[in-house]
Amino acid sequence: MNQEHSPxxxxxxxxxxxxxxxxxRELRLSQADLGAVVGVSAQQIRRYExxxxxxxxxxxxxxxxxxxxxxxxxxxxxxxxxDADWDVAWxxxxxxxxxxxxxxxxxxxxxxxxxRRDLFLLVKQAARRSALRQP
Numbered sequence: 001m002n003q004e005h006s007p008x009x010x011x012x013x014x015x016x017x018x019x020x021x022x023x024x025r026e027l028r029l030s031q032a033d034l035g036a037v038v039g040v041s042a043q044q045i046r047r048y049e050x051x052x053x054x055x056x057x058x059x060x061x062x063x064x065x066x067x068x069x070x071x072x073x074x075x076x077x078x079x080x081x082x083d084a085d086w087d088v089a090w091x092x093x094x095x096x097x098x099x100x101x102x103x104x105x106x107x108x109x110x111x112x113x114x115x116r117r118d119l120f121l122l123v124k125q126a127a128r129r130s131a132l133r134q135p
Contacts, residue, residue: 020055
């Protein structure tokens, strides 16, 4: 199976897993029943549901069909999960900076990979130049 392991529990994987579990239980399906949809064990479904393993996109599509939801159902509030994780990961002075927060949220909204990469390189170069000018 093509999956990423997340031993620390990625917040989005956890969010997706919780939504899989909730819907599976609503439909009174066992973990083995849901696993049969994509050919994985009940134990693997448990890992998905606990956020310790990320379900492959193809699996999410099949889960959605079996659970009678759209794929986006799994990602409702995923941004909030990321934001909560971001708040924990950064030091206090950075979290309190409205400018930094706005910059990061704006950067996340850039959909074009080339533009995002160009902006990253521009900021990196500006930081280097700024460091050289420091007394």
